[in-house]
Amino acid sequence: MDNRSHFNRRDFIKFVGLGVGALAVPTLVVAEADDGFIDLRATKTAKKLAGSQSAQSDLWLYNGTSPGPEIRVKQGQTVRVRFTNELDEPTSVHWHGIRIVNAMDGVPGLTQDAVGPGETFEYIFDVPDAGTFWYHAHNRSWEQVALGLYGPLIVEEADPVFDRSHDLILMIDDWRLDENGVFDFASLGFMGDWSHAGRLGGWLTVNGQSQPTIKLALGESYRLRLINAANARIMFIDPSVISAEVIAYDGFPFAEPRAPQTPYEALLPAQRMDLLVTPTEKAVARLNDLSDFALTAFAGRESLSIAVFDVVESSGTQKAAASTTLPMNPIAQPDLENAMSVSLNMEGGAMGRMGRMMHNGMMMGPREMRRTGQFWSFNGVANFGDKPLFEAKKGQTIVLTTDNQTGWPHGIHLHGHHFQIIEHNGKTPKHFDWRDTFTIERDEQVKIAFVADNPGNWLLHCHMLEHSAAGMKTWFKVI
Ligand code: C2O
Ligand code: CU
Known part of the structure; x- marks a missing residue:
């Protein structure tokens, strides 16, 4: 259960356990603004976590989905969210990474009162920066985020470089399950976690699904937006397995795409990393050895597969992106x-x-x-x-x-x-x-x-x- 990151290449044991069969990465429900407001509800929702055989877990989710709906807006836009708390305890929503107006930051006791059961709160804010962000509960977050209260918040550039089918969100979480494959409620608030590495779970999901397959077309360029929504698990990720370059951290693009750090990139809880990948012929030649295409996370000596890549023939709709340099965000340089x-x-x-x-x-x-x-x-x-x-x-x-x-x-x-x-x-x-x-x-x-x-x-x-x-x-x- 050691969450330290002093690993060397020898510890990088590739592991592809497709226990539930090759399922594609689920696309997320996109939140629509009807009357100008996006409707967001924190609800109790039963969901199977460990595959179809397991019993349901009573999770706390936004709009009943795990992750919550994808909120996708344009840079500079005003976001309006009408939030309703359908839980039995107070909660709030924090818009992680947004340089937001203080009153909308969602921190009970500091920027607002917690939203009580049955209450509604309107979050209205501008988004100055384009990039990959997320939202999550910020009251008793060790419990509320663990139970599923989070979702992606994507702010598009004025002129997006990738179309929607080449702009993929991978929201990664780890869940601690009991021996029946049900969310381990009994260990919530366990002091041994609080004084050590935090709550770690052995069941990894991407967009709510275990070990999905990410289908990529040969020669086409994709933006993969990785978001670590886990309470405490550091995801050690090696983007070089798919010859990916890193183009942004925490929503903010680099001046140029960059080779990933070796032997891995450490993605800590709440951090984001955007990857640029264009599968080549060489990648297809390596397809026999699927394990080369797994994104893997570590905890101590165990190595857990996050997702597997599958490269298919291009239908010729989109070529490699002409320019993959993302525009910089308007932020002041420190003096x-x-x-x-x-x-x-x-x-x-x-x-x-x-x-x-x-x-x-x-x-x-x-x-x-x-x-x-x-x-x-x-x-x-x-x-x-x-x-x-x-x-x-x-x-x-x-x-x-x-x-x-x-x-x-x-x-x-x-x-x-x-x-x-x-x-x-x-x-x-x-x-x-x-x-x-x-x-x-x-x-x-x-x-x-x-x-x-x-x-x-x-x-x-x-x-x-x-x-x-x-x-x-x-x-x-x-x-
Ligand atoms: Cu204080 Cu992601 O939050
Ligand atoms: Cu810490």
């Missing part, structure tokens, strides 16, 4: 010379420095941590207090120096802003990629920079949802 420096130290968790930390104004030792479920801290404080981590004037550049003194990797998400990684373990990276969620392994230091240009109160937390619930969150203020 590093005049930046305000902030540091963020991560402590706690099992096998780490389980020192003492503050929670609700009280100093806690290990026994209180177990009692309260607070195991992690930012700058010695679990689950933030009244004071923000920092307060910035609108337009101020922030350089945030983060130091992971825990025994675990984390994926840290900033709300309302994208940032650049400007230093990794004392080294300047080759590319200053824009991200909304960054990876930090144990004993690592990562420096990020961004212009705090979006007024409001914004959350900053680990997106391993158990870590966040167990203390790894704080907030900052832009005035």
